[in-house]
Amino acid sequence: MRLSDWLVLPEVLPLMLSGLKVTVTITFFSVLTGLVIGTVVGLARLSRNRLLYIITTIYVEVIRGTPLMVQLFLVYYALPEIGIHLPPMVAGWVTYSINSGAYVSEVVRGGIQSIDRGQMEAARSLGMSWWQGMRYVVLPQAFRNIMPPLGNEFIMLLKDSSLMAVIAVPEVMRYAGLMVGRKGGYALPIYVTSGLLYLALTLPLSLVVRQAERGLAKGD
Amino acid sequence: MIELNNVHKHFGQLHVLKGVTDKVKPGEVVVIIGPSGSGKSTLLRCINYLEEPTAGEIIVGGIKLNHSATNINRVRKDVGMVFQSFNLFPHMNVTENITLAPKQVRGLSEADAKGIAGELLAKVGLSDKAAAYPRQLSGGQQQRVAIARALAMQPKVMLFDEPTSALDPEMIGEVLDVMKDLAREGMTMVVVSHEMGFAREVGSRVLFMDEGKIVEEGCPEDLFLRPQNPRTQAFLSKIL
Numbered sequence: 001m002r003l004s005d006w007l008v009l010p011e012v013l014p015l016m017l018s019g020l021k022v023t024v025t026i027t028f029f030s031v032l033t034g035l036v037i038g039t040v041v042g043l044a045r046l047s048r049n050r051l052l053y054i055i056t057t058i059y060v061e062v063i064r065g066t067p068l069m070v071q072l073f074l075v076y077y078a079l080p081e082i083g084i085h086l087p088p089m090v091a092g093w094v095t096y097s098i099n100s101g102a103y104v105s106e107v108v109r110g111g112i113q114s115i116d117r118g119q120m121e122a123a124r125s126l127g128m129s130w131w132q133g134m135r136y137v138v139l140p141q142a143f144r145n146i147m148p149p150l151g152n153e154f155i156m157l158l159k160d161s162s163l164m165a166v167i168a169v170p171e172v173m174r175y176a177g178l179m180v181g182r183k184g185g186y187a188l189p190i191y192v193t194s195g196l197l198y199l200a201l202t203l204p205l206s207l208v209v210r211q212a213e214r215g216l217a218k219g220d
Numbered sequence: 221m222i223e224l225n226n227v228h229k230h231f232g233q234l235h236v237l238k239g240v241t242d243k244v245k246p247g248e249v250v251v252i253i254g255p256s257g258s259g260k261s262t263l264l265r266c267i268n269y270l271e272e273p274t275a276g277e278i279i280v281g282g283i284k285l286n287h288s289a290t291n292i293n294r295v296r297k298d299v300g301m302v303f304q305s306f307n308l309f310p311h312m313n314v315t316e317n318i319t320l321a322p323k324q325v326r327g328l329s330e331a332d333a334k335g336i337a338g339e340l341l342a343k344v345g346l347s348d349k350a351a352a353y354p355r356q357l358s359g360g361q362q363q364r365v366a367i368a369r370a371l372a373m374q375p376k377v378m379l380f381d382e383p384t385s386a387l388d389p390e391m392i393g394e395v396l397d398v399m400k401d402l403a404r405e406g407m408t409m410v411v412v413s414h415e416m417g418f419a420r421e422v423g424s425r426v427l428f429m430d431e432g433k434i435v436e437e438g439c440p441e442d443l444f445l446r447p448q449n450p451r452t453q454a455f456l457s458k459i460l
Contacts, residue, residue, distance in 0.1 A: 121270050122307035122366075126321035126373055127297035136320055140311050 008186045012179045019172040027158045033097035038104025063102035076167040092164040107149045111142035151209035221246045221408045227276035236262050238432035249409045251419040254429035260412045268299045300370030304382040306362040308354040315350045318369045340368035344398050360391030380411040428452045
């Protein structure tokens with residue numbers, strides 16, 4: 001390797017930055033959908049309804065027990081065989097939402113269980129429905145408590161989005177791979193840069209998470 | 221106001237209430253005493269269906285409690301409950317704690333709900349704490365807010381589950397004073413508590429419960445000074 005290899009950067013950086021935009025966008029939307037799925041599933045797992053509990057438990061165990069790569073290939077390559085064709089970005093978003101939903105649901109479930117039973121009882125005794133009690137009393141407290149683990153989930157998701165390169169989603173690693181192929185080398189500067197791009201996002205995020213943890217520990 | 225007909229409650233193998241029958245008339249202040257594990261708290265919790273009785277009948281304000289959710293929420297609107305551990309909502313300030321249910325359940329406007337909160341805070345002597353968060357209040361203050369919160373729903377009955385047991389001794393008085401005012405205003409109250417002074421001052425009746433049954437009942441003077449049942453005598457000799 002020669003130091004001058006790094007001069008390739010100005011040439012490849014614009015493309016990689018456009019890839020970063022896709023990475024951030026797709027992670028952002030997956031996080032949102034994952035949060036919705038995770039909350040619904042987390043609540044269902046606490047439900048007294050046996051069927052709801054069984055279905056959601058199977059979902060969580062299957063998703064957590066199989067590789068993300070398998071899930072991605074199933075959605076992108078296998079669904080077309082039953083007539084469902086999704087463009088790469090949509091396939092990525094669907095897969096990552098379903099995947100993160102399973103992990104988030106466990107975090108949400110733990111968060112809800114950590115709230116004292118008396119909170120829901122007080123809400124119910126005031127005439128509020130179960131859902132009103134959840135929405136105004138239990139969930140706000142639960143989400144406050146689970147901000148740190150949720151933040152960590154999102155950092156994982158951001159990094160794992162690099163896997164979408166294999167189904168040709170035009171994100172950072174996809175472009176990195178294309179560049180290395182086209183230039184016939186420069187793997188070191190290009191992949192180091194890729195890593196740094198991810199780090200530039202995850203480092204501030206983990207700092208925020210740590211700050212939130214400290215805030216919770218102080219109890220304010 | 222409240223009618224209990226042969227109410228039973230099982231927790232698995234444990235038979236906690238063994239056929240409780242009683243009638244609370246409007247304006248009555250009924251104080252329930254008894255050793256721990258006698259079922260007094262469970263009975264109170266059955267009255268607003270936080271616990272579901274295994275058998276028997278509970279009628280509150282003419283409405284028979286059953287499994288239908290609308291029915292239960294309707295009854296609960298009229299039955300306020302105050303807990304031993306206050307159970308204020310820690311993520312809301314005092315005013316928000318009080319206005320939440322009136323807004324969500326009774327559909328009051330923000331301004332109307334706040335108006336009621338202001339009046340009730342004045343009543344419990346905490347007007348200066350409207351914007352405080354529960355963690356900034358003493359136990360006695362928190363319990364007074366909890367009473368105001370329950371009153372904001374304009375209940376016809378108030379249930380108190382050992383409201384002063386978690387308090388430091390010097391704070392018990394301020395909570396009891398609020399409860400006494402309430403009793404004198406004619407509120408129907410069912411109070412699980414061993415505060416004899418409170419029972420003698422404003423109690424209409426005292427029920428002594430033991431092993432899931434009402435063993436003895438009477439006016440406070442009679443029950444405290446001339447208990448008839450040996451179990452009541454034994455219990456009172458221990459706590460007086």
